[in-house]
Amino acid sequence: MxxxxxxxxxxxxxxxxxxxxxxxxxxxxxxxxxxxxxxxxxxxxWRNPFESPDQQQIALINTYIACLPHVIQQRLRITSTLTQPVTFNYPAYIRSIPVNLIFLTVMEWCESKIEAETPCERMKKELSKALCRNFLSQAAYIDCLDITSANDLNIFRLYGASSKLPQIHNLKVNNEYYSDQFKTISRLCQNIQSLIICQTEHIKLGNYTDLVKIVKAQSKLQNLSIESQNIEGFKVVWNGLVTSPHARKSLISLTIEHIYFDPTFYTKFLQQLTIFENLERIVIKKWFIDQLNQDEIQAPFREFKKLNTIIVKQYDLPLEILEPVFQYSSTTLHTLQLKRLQNYNLERVIELLSTYCHNLKKFIAPVTINQSLTIEELFKGCQQLEYLHIYHPSFDFKKVHPLNCPQYNVFNAMDVDEYLLKLKHIFPESLRTFKVYFIWFFSPSVLEKFLDGLMIGKDNGILEFCFSQGLSEEHLEVVKKYPKNNIKLI
The missing domain is CATH 1.20.1280 (Monooxygenase)
Structure with missing residues (x-):
């Protein structure tokens, strides 16, 4: 067959x-x-080759040079070193143009290939322009554009930009000012769905006005990310966002990074956050605040209508920042994910969740092994919980594989025989996934009592104990008795 x-x-x-x-x-x-x-x-x-770490950068430029018209190659006095003709028209497949990465890749190629007598700096810019121009000419459409740190290469001045770039859905900019590039964007590109604004600290406030024009021109903006080290500049952009009638209805996901709030502005910021009717997701990175005015925060605000996910990526987030966010998303919040947060008061977080967020379904957080023995309080306060994943703060999901981690010896071990049986009796009925990344010891007999009648792991869920110690053949025999629980002992 x-x-x-x-x-x-x-x-x-x-x-x-x-x-x-x-x-x-x-x-x-x-x-x-x-x-x-x-x-x-x-x-x-070949849709986004410049952002691939596995790509051979010099070979990549050689391929794209071979795809350039011969007249362009002759004018630039360059030739590809490929030994065979290209099989495909590779520029036709590109969908993302990261201008700075293209320039850096061309620079690497020039430094390794250009003869010493050739004016290298000029060649870098001319070749970068030629490649971008060819992408605009050949690509079926361009979906993503990144003009951060674009080395004065204004892609909107190249032939083909006015026909291809209005199609982009994803745009990444910073507020370095390149001529009238931002004004061109607000005029040409009005179908952006995902916008990333990377701001720098020492920028004239007048430049933020043009960023506001970009924001207000988007009627379909769903995902917005703002990084700001300049609070006054952030206020200008934020005011443009909250006064945009389009953004009030279209915005779904908001990421804000590196903000130092003063108490008065934070209160206003929270009130304005609730006006986004369809906001579902907030990502918090590096939020700081002076002493919070609790009386103002406790004033009656309008609640979030759809905010269901909060992701925190910060080592030292003041927990008083989270309390009002939990309070005004009390009925809608389903997912809380804490990343890289260390030395925080888990008990206080659980207290806030138990007080405000009774509909929480998913909780992911780094905790110490001692803190892991307090999660029953979360189960008591959040009876709708479906997914729980706790792990040691030193665990690195990107760099460390559970089966090959020499640093696990820094994780304290703990006997959890009694605790497992205690947990079983207070698990929420809705819990289907329970993942624990600690060195927990438990005996085969306790494991069998724990699994008997347990619903966790069923219905596409997972019951997972990662890098647990003292596992034996007896443990594995117990697991075989409960094949429907999708159990993983690592």
Missing amino acids: RDITYTLPYVCLSNIFQHLEKDQRSLHSCVFVNKQWCMSAIPEL
């Missing part, structure tokens, strides 16, 4: 390969399966 994967329609293969967008090695392997797979995988492999 013929393998069905060899005869799938192109659209099916394309949809499959889109899920491998960040796995360049797997995508590259798919190219060599057969001709059909190659034709479907190549567009995905």
